[in-house]
Amino acid sequence: MSALVEIRDLWIEGRSDETWSPIINGASLTLNKGEVLGLIGESGAGKSTLGLAAMGFTRDGVRISKGSVMFDGIDLITASAAKKRDLLGKRIAYVAQSAAASFNPAHKLIDQHTEGPVQHGVMSRSESVQDGIELYRRLRLPNPEEIGFRYPHQVSGGQLQRAMTAMAMSCRPDLIIFDEPTTALDVTTQIEVLASIRDIVEQFDTAAIYITHDLAVVAQMADRIKVLLKGDEVEEADTRTMLAQPKEEYTKSLWAVRAFERPQKPAVHTGATPVVSVQNVSAAYGKIQVLHDVSFDIHEGRTVAVVGESGSGKSTTARCITGLLPPTSGLIEFDGQPLPANYKSRNKDQLRQAQMIYQMADTALNPRTTIGNIIGRPVQFYMGLTGKQRRRRVEELLEEIELPAAQYYDRLPSELSGGQKQRIGIARALAAEPKFIICDEVTSALDQLVAEGILKLLARLQDDLKLSYMFITHDLATVKAIADEVVVMKEGKVVEQGPKHDMFVPPHHPYTDLLLSSVPEMDPDWLTNLLNERGVDNIGDAAVDKMS
Amino acid sequence: MHSVIRIILQRLALGLLTLFVVSVVIFTAVNMLPGDFAQAILGQGATPEAVDAIRKDLGLDQPPVTRYFQWLGGALQGDLGNSFAQANFASFVGADSGVRTTVAQxxxxxxxxxxxxxxxxxxxxxxxxxxxxxxxxxxxxxxxxxxxxxxxxxxxxxxxxxxxxxxxxxxxxxxxxxxxxxxxxxxxxxxxxxxxxxxxxxxxxxxxxxxxxxxxxxxxxxxxxxxxxxxxxxxxxxxxxxxxxxxxxxxxxxxxxxxxxxxxxxxxxxxxxxxxxxxxxxxxxxxxxxxIRDIPVVQACCLIFAAAYILLNLLADILSILSNPRLRHPK
Known part of the structure; x- marks a missing residue:
């Protein structure tokens, strides 16, 4: 049997500042009919570029310089644009990372669904509508009859991702490229999308290239795994072999990331005054009540992880603590003293003591300001240092976050990598010499290796400076790594809280249980076992809904 | 659909407010023009009595605030006043035909x-x-x-x-x-x-x-x-x-x-x-x-220009809102 996709010695370049730099260096790949290949690597490894190249597609500013891409005997590199358009959508389909961004906001789902089949002459519109409803049903979307007649903004993220899979299936293609389809989703939602995708790919015997940075996810989905690093192929093997016996050092290091865990700290003395005490806080956006009676304490030198899905009120709690959103009732105490509800009524010292590090270092740093000034501003504002003293302090802070000052002081944020930008965000928070830092999903936009570096840095700073952290995250691996105590939130309420070791040992609140059991594990049978155990109707949104 | 109607009503109210502010600006600006109609029409040989008579006839001797509200009141009822230039000044020689051209005409x-x-x-x-x-x-x-x-x-x-x-x-x-x-x-x-x-x-x-x-x-x-x-x-x-x-x-x-x-x-x-x-x-x-300082016509033209701008921009706003499916089809 000849291969469906055959990529040989493919070189791809991208343009930056008038020069072409390599993105993929001589990758080769073979995919048979009905097979699922996992492409794994960190951001910048070129996995999306390679995935798109398998469709004969390159983004603007990217070009294929050498090599061949054969799809079912057709050379996609030399094929005319019209010939490729005939294949795209019809025989090769694509599922993008963010369905919310990849569905056109101006058209109903079903209109976007039927567009491919109608334009390619595969089905009439009415046939395609019927088929779409059937696909929605198979993908276990709620109300398959009518969900397609909604606009993208009226449908939740996990449902959109399944609708996009249905759209990819609309012409019954031979190959689907899944480009990080679950990365933007909550764990409980991710699981049902994974299950749906896996089922439908099996049902139609579709070949797939599944791109992700999450090893545990790829373990559930792929027959074979290929590891990429900075455009170079590291190794390839079938899933079980790869998980059991990775050959290359790099692969082993990827596997090992999840091993980082801080040692357990001794219990806090009873009667010690917490650094931050959140007491019965409720808050609302306009008339919509978003926090209900939230209480927890954060002690000196401790990390409290606040866990929950998007919309559970984690970030809102942070906004209440910082005074950006004054609570409707309840109290925030700092070192035993009540804090004014509104940040405008707090004095400079109260403001200085609580700092924030944001999820998107990209948008949290002023792109037109040098690193020296970004960190220098809080140094001057809070500590009153100017001139040489200010510069010396900024240099100290840069050393603290392990970036050589001489090299970075005059750079702009755009000249830094994602992990380095996040370190600058940390230095900016440290510049105020606070006791307490709120870390809002600080590692979720980063690759695992880089994220681990950030976590280790935060852990060291905590030990050196006796910092207290409130660590907002939806990633339970991060919680395991860094937290001392855990607060689980759902729909604006605290459903469970306690020391970390208690949280990971049963029995716990059913919601915590659901969250924990939804985190994919590095076992290729994990998803199958879980589905057998819980049943397909008892995962994801359905399970969450049953609980409330 | 409810929210769209509310937004449109808000814009409409804002448009009316803008038009009102603009009418004040127009009236003030036009009244700050140097010279006046009576002077302009009678030319250099005008006697002060003749100028006063025309001014009085046209109501130009009234204080500006009174004139503004007279004008605004008329405009709201669709009466933009009479054109100065077309007024029949024959009345001054005792032969008033009684016919006056309105600005609207x-x-x-x-x-x-x-x-x-x-x-x-x-x-x-x-x-x-x-x-x-x-x-x-x-x-x-x-x-x-x-x-x-x-x-x-x-x-x-x-x-x-x-x-x-x-x-x-x-x-x-x-x-x-x-x-x-x-x-x-x-x-x-x-x-x-x-x-x-x-x-x-x-x-x-x-x-x-x-x-x-x-x-x-x-x-x-x-x-x-x-x-x-x-x-x-x-x-x-x-x-x-x-x-x-x-x-x-x-x-x-x-x-x-x-x-x-x-x-x-x-x-x-x-x-x-x-x-x-x-x-x-x-x-x-x-x-x-x-x-020729025909103030009622100038004011009426300005008001029409302003209304055209405001109306068209209002229309553009409404169409932009309607082109956004998030507003047309709320969750």
Missing amino acids: QIAPRFANTMFLAAVTACIAVPVSLVLGILAALFRNSVFDRATNVTTLTSISSPEFFLAYVLILFLAVLNPMLPSLSNIFEGMSFGERLEKTLLPALTLTLVVTAHMMRMTRAAIINLLASPYIEMARLKGLSPMRVIVKHALPNALAPIINVIALNLAYLITGVVVVEVVFVYPGIGQLFVDSVK
């Missing part, structure tokens, strides 16, 4: 002409700009794109009278296809009217096309990097379909706003073209009235 035919010219121009310019903008986006950075950009920029950068004379030279003098004078009068057939209006309309088309076309192009290109455009391309759709079906509906809001701005310009800013073609529009009337 004077402005109405002129305004209708202006609207006709604006409508003809819009019917040519808007589709041409949209099509050129879409094509320029489709063939971006090609020879076609550059040529379109250069041509439209040249035409917007040239003075209007120059464009008008160039068109007259080519379309009326060298190839006598169209009349170079647009003397329009009542009772003309639609066809004749259209023929006479075509040259000024073409001139104005050259003036307004660049702005609308470039905005269409930019608004579409701005979206081409969006994930949903990439998705459309990966579905194997033709480039034309990607742009018209997937980019254009999301680019409508800025395009609509620029179109509204240009349509407002067509109603309020075409004096030069009217003069060149001797087109009896409101622009000429406005300039003439300023010259």
